[in-house]
Structure formats: structure tokens, C-alpha cells
Amino acid sequence: MKKTAPTASDSLLxxxxxxxxxxxxxxxxxxxxxQPRLSALGLTYPxxxxxxxxxxxxxxxxxxxxDRLNLDSGTLTPLLKRLxxxxxxxxxxxxxxxxxxxxxxxxxxxxxxxxxEAVPLxxxxxxxxxxxxxxxxRTELLDMRDNLIASIETRDQPA
Amino acid sequence: MKKTAPTASDSLLxxxxxxxxxxxxxxxxxxxxxQPRLSALGLTYPxxxxxxxxxxxxxxxxxxxxDRLNLDSGTLTPLLKRLxxxxxxxxxxxxxxxxxxxxxxxxxxxxxxxxxEAVPLxxxxxxxxxxxxxxxxRTELLDMRDNLIASIETRDQPA
DNA sequence: ACGCTTTAAATTGCACACAATTTAATTGTA
DNA sequence: TACAATTAAATTGTGTGCAATTTAAAGCGT
Numbered sequence: 093m094k095k096t097a098p099t100a101s102d103s104l105l106x107x108x109x110x111x112x113x114x115x116x117x118x119x120x121x122x123x124x125x126x127q128p129r130l131s132a133l134g135l136t137y138p139x140x141x142x143x144x145x146x147x148x149x150x151x152x153x154x155x156x157x158x159d160r161l162n163l164d165s166g167t168l169t170p171l172l173k174r175l176x177x178x179x180x181x182x183x184x185x186x187x188x189x190x191x192x193x194x195x196x197x198x199x200x201x202x203x204x205x206x207x208x209e210a211v212p213l214x215x216x217x218x219x220x221x222x223x224x225x226x227x228x229x230r231t232e233l234l235d236m237r238d239n240l241i242a243s244i245e246t247r248d249q250p251a
Numbered sequence: 252m253k254k255t256a257p258t259a260s261d262s263l264l265x266x267x268x269x270x271x272x273x274x275x276x277x278x279x280x281x282x283x284x285x286q287p288r289l290s291a292l293g294l295t296y297p298x299x300x301x302x303x304x305x306x307x308x309x310x311x312x313x314x315x316x317x318d319r320l321n322l323d324s325g326t327l328t329p330l331l332k333r334l335x336x337x338x339x340x341x342x343x344x345x346x347x348x349x350x351x352x353x354x355x356x357x358x359x360x361x362x363x364x365x366x367x368e369a370v371p372l373x374x375x376x377x378x379x380x381x382x383x384x385x386x387x388x389r390t391e392l393l394d395m396r397d398n399l400i401a402s403i404e405t406r407d408q409p410a
Numbered sequence: 411a412c413g414c415t416t417t418a419a420a421t422t423g424c425a426c427a428c429a430a431t432t433t434a435a436t437t438g439t440a
Numbered sequence: 441t442a443c444a445a446t447t448a449a450a451t452t453g454t455g456t457g458c459a460a461t462t463t464a465a466a467g468c469g470t
Contacts, residue, residue, distance in 0.1 A: 104371055105303050105367060105368055105371070106303075106307065107300070107303050107307065110389075111388060111389045112281050112285065113320075114392040115274065115281050116278050116281060116296070117320065117393075118274050118278075118396040119277075119278030120322075120427070120428090121399040121400050121403075122274050122399060124400075124403055124427090124428080125400075125403055126271065127429085136454095136455065136456075137275070138456060138457090139456095141266070141272060144264055145266060147264055148264070153418080153419095154418075154419060155417090160266065162279060162280065163279075163456095163458090164419095164458070164459090165419050165420065165421095166419095166420080166422090166457070166458060166459080167456065168419090170420095170455080170456085171455080189466070190418095190464080190465055190466090191419070192418060192419080192465095193418080193420095208264060209263050212264070218399050218402035218403075219270065219398060220395060220398030220402075221391070221394075221395060221398075225391070229270060229273070229388070229392075230268075230269075230270045232388055233273040233274060234276075234277070235379070235380075236277055236378050236379060239377060240277070240281060240377050240378065240379075241284075243284060243377035244280075244283055244284055244377075279458090282458090283457090295425065296426095297425080313450095314448065322427075322428090323427080323428065323449095324448075324449050324450065324451095325427070325430090325449095325450080325451080328449065328451080329426085329451095348435075349436090349448095350435045350436070350447065350448040350449070351435095351449080352448080352450095412470090414468085414469085414470105415467080415469100416467070416468095417466070418466095419462100419463085419464090420462080420463075421463090423460090423461100424457105424458090425456105425457090426455105426456085428454090428456105429452100429454090430451100430452080431450100431451075431452075431453100432452090433448100433450075433451090434447100434449090435446100435447080436448095437444105437445080437447085438443100438444090439442100439443090439445095440442090440444100
């Protein structure tokens, strides 16, 4: 029984060689790792990110939050409605530009911040890398992300 | 108007400092970047990963695929049913152990591989990093993922 | 002022992820 | 051999992500 020699195409479709899969499965693991601590605050991981953005700056439009998190209104609108239903944020139409919806924190939303500050500290260790490693990894990932986004935007330009 | 000095807690909840967000938003960008090329094959990104696993080895159980991709039956069962409906795979109960469901490729599924081989080549450039960078980044991410998974499993052990 | 284009959110529809539960088959153990 | 515990998938329910479309408001060009 003769075995076929490894071909070039073998290495092309090996899961273990995929950087994309490393990113994908690490992202899933991240949200799973955050979940127990965030559910103690009543938040999902994407909801937590939105709250972080709002704790940095209030009175932001849906688009501004979307630019920060790379998410569109199709994702954010229902998510923000849930945060509003939890009484963490308010949503009101802009007065100068009525197309915009301005998002603000409620008192509950503002006070949740104190509890949220414990989360990154608690999770930090689980990553199992030094702060310097984390920092350089973060930079490399964000560069790559921006490259990927640029490649998407270039691709579908009209000729 | 006096501004408050930056406190330690400021840096704790800064989105720009979050490694988790770098991973999260890069993962989203990855699936967006793959989407146009994969939809030409009729696949989503997770479906593509399942096919890659099956191109490496046929006749795998749902759990075996799940172990490889870190996904559970709640995600895989409906995904595999879709691949079956597309006539790319077959699902049949195991004969030795009837709890298992064995996944195999159809001829269409097997022949799709040739087209799929072009995908990583085409996307590769969009990452905008060297092969060596990609390799070390991949290793670091997988290590971190395994650390995260280990931390989850340790946490909810019974005392 | 009139339309035309652009823009901001919302909506619709589909496909993940995952916690929690259920169903059914297998294993372990008295 | 009974029978409790475990295991493999499936199911249920919730919450994303995102493409595509819709709705309504703003800009803008004559």
C-alpha cells in the first residue's frame, strides 16, 4: 500500500496552520472566559464593551459607538434596546440632527462602572501572558485588523 | 473649571488597552474578510472550518469535530444539518455506539476542496504581515486560548 | 423651493455561539 | 442482571454579527 507524498496543497488547508482559526477560537474562548464574571453584572461581553465605550464618554451616537467597536446598527440597535430595558442607558433622538440617536448613561449605568473595574483585573491572569506580551500582541492584532478592514473596503470600490 | 486628575481606574477600563477587544474585533474582521470568497463556495466561515477539518480526516464524530474547533453540539448540530442539506456531508448514527453521529464527505463535499485551496492564498495578503509574524502570532494566540480554556475549566470544578 | 443624493438608524432574515436542558445509549458497579 | 451515573447529540432559548433593505432626515445643486 503506497502512501501519497505530502503535496503543497496539504499545508494550504491544514487547520493547525491557520492564523484565522487561532484568532477565531481565541475570541470564542475570551467571551466564554468573561461570561461568568459579566453575568454577575447582568451583561454579555458585547454589552460590556458598549458600556466601556460609554463610561469613557457619554452622549454618543449609535454610529460613534459603532465606529469604536466596529459594529453596525444591525448589531447595536437591538443591543442598545436591551441595555435601555435594563435601565443602564437612555436613547433619545438628536435635536439638531433628528436622524441620530444619542446614547447616555443612567445613574444605574454610571454606578455599574465600579463593579466592572474588577473584571479586567480578575480576567488578566487567565490570559497567562505578561503585560508586555499582551501589549505587543494587542498592537499586532489591531494592525492586522485594520489591514483586513482596509482590504475589505478596497475590494468593493466601484471601478 | 477644575479637571479631575487621571486615576488608576481610568486605565483599567480603557477600551484601547483591552487585549480582549483586540482579539474580538480582529476576529470579526477576519470573518468579514473571508465572507466574499467563501460565499462564492456557498460557505460561511464556521462551515468552512468544519469542511477543513473533514478534508483532513473523514468519518469523524460530532464531538471530534467539536474538540478540534472548540465548538459544542449546540453550534455544530444545526451547522452540520445545513452542510447536509447542501449535499456536502452525510450524517449517520454510529453502529458500534449509537449515541455517536458520524460525519462523512459526499463527492461534492470532497471536490469542493480544490476551490477552497485558493482561499487562504487569496486572504493571506490581507493580513498584511509576514509568514513568520503570522506563525508566531498564531502560536501566542493558541497558547493564550488554551490558558483561557484551562482557567474556565479550573474555575467551575467542584470544591 | 424642487428633487436627487447621502446619511443615520431601524428592520428583516439568516447563521452562528453557548448555557441549560432533554433524550437516548453506554458504562460502571453493586 | 438491575440501575445509577456518564456520555453523545439534539433541542430550546437568548444574544449577537452582518448583509440587505427600509425609513426618514439632511445636505446639495440647480
